[in-house]
Amino acid sequence: MPESSTSARALHVLQTVFGYPAFRGQQAEIVDHVAQGGDALVLMPTGGGKSLCYQIPSLVRDGVGVVISPLIALMQDQVDALAELGVRAAFLNSTQSFDQAMRTERRVRTGDLDLLYVAPERLMTPRCLELLQASNIALFAIDEAHCVSQWGHDFRPEYIKLSVLHERFPQVPRIALTATADPQTRAEIAHNLQLDDALQFVSSFDRPNIRYQIVEKANGRKQVLDFIKEEHAGDAGVVYCLSRKKVEETAEFLRAHGVAALPYHAGMDIATRSANQSRFLREDGIVMVATIAFGMGIDKPDVRFVAHLDLPKSIEGYYQETGRAGRDGAPANAWMAYGLQDVVQQRRMIDESEADENFKRVQTAKLDAMLGLCETLSCRRVRLLDYFGQESAPCGNCDSCLNPPVSFDGSVQVQKLLSSIYRVDQRFGAGHVIDVLRGIDSDKVKQWRHDKLSTFGVGSDISEAEWRAILRQAIALGLVQIDHDAYGSLKLTEQARPVLRGEQKVQLRQYQKPARPKRQAVRAKGYVESELSATEQAVFEKLRWWRVETARKHNVPAYVIFHDATMREIAKLKPGSLDDLRNVSGVGEKKLETYGEEIVALIAAMS
CATH class of the missing domain: 1.10.150.80 (HRDC domain)
Structure with a gap:
């Protein structure tokens, strides 16, 4: 159909079906391109309107739009939301009975559907592929496309097989969409899905309504409780934890202190997990405490905060998870408590994984970038966006901009730290090294006669918490690495040499004792709240x-x-x-x- 006619039909659908007066950002260009039969790779932040980029072309083109999504638990909600708009939508997945699946298949064959949601595992079955080949397909939308990347934070092996769409349906346009992909992941998505010739649409990664805040971890559970009570009482939010046990304990702790908190992790029985997810989506003011098993595809617009009690593995993961806050454009908070133990734990997890050395090297680099974000002396948003290849200016809406950290020449302190690590033969962990620096006569220090070292007590004027902060920054700067033996021994890197010799200065962020959050209006720069009388x-x-x-x-x-x-x-x-x-x-x-x-x-x- 002519381009002008396609554009007019797309705008008409946007206004009459979805009720929006105009497209935002690159939406119009993407919709036109796909509706005309072109392939596309779309990177757009959470809340940026990705779904419209395939829903509207599906309604404009003849046939049914097939949406491949890993989110079986959310397909019913997605279909229900479309039904409220008058869109004929259905899904095929393992939750259906045989009769339900047969009815849906019949609707696909007879052209009685606008959109069909299907999981990749279901799509790859001979029965499903035969169904699609016998039907009129408008387009294929591959949602959460970062799942195809082996280097990404959420790899799903079944996504690799989706290249079959290009081979079996060469005339059907394909659109792959994700909120999170660094240049390497982006290239892998295009290659693995045979979208090398597709137009790439990369929107700004900035979410100006989100305020980023990273605090020194002291008592994480108490800190997140104070944060919720002071800044987000009665709000919907998500608290991410690394382990299932920590999820359960944190949810119980928050409930005991008056917060409506529910747990969510892959180890729970499906009925309980689904019930908790349903409550979070349907009720106001629920706080979900979860592992990263929770969140992808959650469309709840009024999540006012995302908190992390453990360090995410990568900036992609962090960005994806924090992006679940403030999808409605209203002010939201991304809060994290972070400490030295997080670094040790993440390093150990990489080292003890069964992955090959190349994969471990990539994961270590991603963790290093995450540490850099935590320890940066400058605007966090600038650092975050730079990771995705986007230049920006200081945002005025992160903790580094609102309360600029005090930096100081920490060369002498770092030299003392490096020297102590060297003098204990690089065979001991953080606790022991800090005891030596502070002159603590522990049994272990005496046993190894480390109270006789020249560095014993040279840092007695600095608290343990401050030394941990200095060590954490030395690790982030690449001067120290953690060996994953039984003790988590600290080792010096090549980059430590010029610092030890006094040939290179080191700027550090001055330690700030964790303070109770102060109640404040979470008003984001660039967001104008429509004040109501x-x-x-x-x-x-x-x-x-x-x-x-x-x-x-x-x-x-x-x-x-x-x-x-x-x-x-x-x-x-x-x-x-x-x-x-x-x-x-x-x-x-x-x-x-x-x-x-x-x-x-x-x-x-x-x-």
């Missing part, structure tokens, strides 16, 4: 109660009915007719038909 706020609250009841009747998450942003606009406009309501962003024709009269009547009753 007292009357408008009353309308908004009434709409929220209406939405809760409506969502319960329809058995869908509340945000599927309307986002907060749409309801704020309704509260400000106070539409007196369906035509007035039609002008509100997020109100498409189907929602206008389904809910319009109720909303107009609700507002009239309050006037």
Whole structure:
């Protein structure tokens, strides 16, 4: 079809089905390209509107759009959300009975669907491939495409086989989408999915509404509790932990202190895990404590914070996880407590994994980049975006910008540290080395006669916490590495030589004792909150109660009915007719038909 006609149809679908007045950023260009039959690789941050980039071309083109997604647990919610818009959508996955799957297959064959969601394992079965070859396919959308990268943070082996789509369906356009991919991962996605000739659309990775904050870990659970109570009481949020045991303990601790917290990890039985996820999506103010098994594909727009109690393995993982906050564009927090033990633990996990040396080398480099982000003296957002190849200026909305760290010449302290590591024969871990520096007469120090060393007590004027901070920065700077023997022995690197000889200066971040968070407005730079008057706020609250009841009747998450942003606009406009309501962003024709009269009547009753 002609390009102008495609563009017009796409805009019409955006406005009438989804209720948005105009495309954002590169959406229009991507939609046009795919609707015209072109292949695309799309990198767009969480909350940037990726799904519209394949949903609208699927509605504009003839046939059914096939969405390949690893998120079986969320397919029902995705299909329900589309049904609310009047879009004919279904899924094929292992949760269905044989009869349910047969009905869906029949709808695919007869062209009675606009969108079909399918897991990659299901797609690769002979039965599914035969079904698709016998049907009219509008496009293939490969969601969470970073799963195809062996170097990425969330590799799924079944994604590698998706190159079969290019071989079996050469005339069907394909669009691969992800929120997270450094240049190496991006290249691997294109190569493995045979999208080398596809147009690449790379949006800004910046999420200006998210405030980044990394604090010194003292008592992590108590710190995250204080953070939630002071800054996010009653808000929805996610707390990430590295282990299943820590997830359970942290959720229990938060619940005991009045926070509505639920656990989520892969070791739980499926029914409990699904029930907890459903509560998080459907109820307000739930805090999910989880391993990284939770989060991909979660569309909940009003998550106000993401907290990390353990260091993520990579910047990609960190970016993906923090990106689940503030999808609605309103202010949100990304908070992390981080300490030396995190570094030791992550290094050990890499070293003890069964991966080959090349993979370990890549993972170590990714961890080093993550450490660099934690220890940077400059704007965290600049460092984060630089990792993805994007230049930026200091943001004014991270802890380094809001409370600039004090840097100092730490050359002498680092020399003392390096010298002590050398004099204990590079055979001891952090605790022992710091005891030597501080002049602590522990049994172990006496046993090895390390109280006789020249460096014994040379750092007695510095606290243990400060020495741990100095050591952590020395590791991040590549001067010290951790050997993963039984003791986590500290070793000097080649880069340590010029520092020990006094030929190279070292700038360090001055240690700051962990402090209790202060209550503050989380207002992001670049985000303008639509302030509501007292009357408008009353309308908004009434709409929220209406939405809760409506969502319960329809058995869908509340945000599927309307986002907060749409309801704020309704509260400000106070539409007196369906035509007035039609002008509100997020109100498409189907929602206008389904809910319009109720909303107009609700507002009239309050006037």
